Amino acid sequence: MTNSPSFDQQLAIDAYWKGVNGLNFLPGTISSPDRFVRMSWSLNAAPKEKEPRLAVATAFSLIRSISVPLGLADPVKPNIAATIWRTVSDTGAGRYFFESSYSPSIFWVDVKKLKLEPGSAPAKLDLSARPILDGEVSDKFVPAEPFTFLAH
16 A cells, blocks of 8 residues: 555556566656555565465565655655554464564564453553564553544
């Protein structure tokens, strides 16, 4: 998923690029359509890994290849900004992986280890001090006030 243009327009742009051999040339700017085309091609070219560790690694590899580097922005298109977070979910194992552009490591939450029963107190993973987390962090959640939505 990328920002605008709309999905139908992204698909039309992607259809054009399907006729170009991605091993020879793909669009390379930080624009959303270029990133969409690169990801579309890469998704079809990358191996479909069965082993969960390799599947997560492949997903992160693909996401990194279309991330907007820190410090880059387009003043004419303010919706394009640096990629700060990359996430991958392994729904089969119930794990949610995170990678911060400000950290050298990946961490994950094993959802099955969280207290999600009815009546459980709200909790959050506090990242405000930008800690460097790695590995499984379900035990690092702390009590928190429920999230307040701006509108109902």
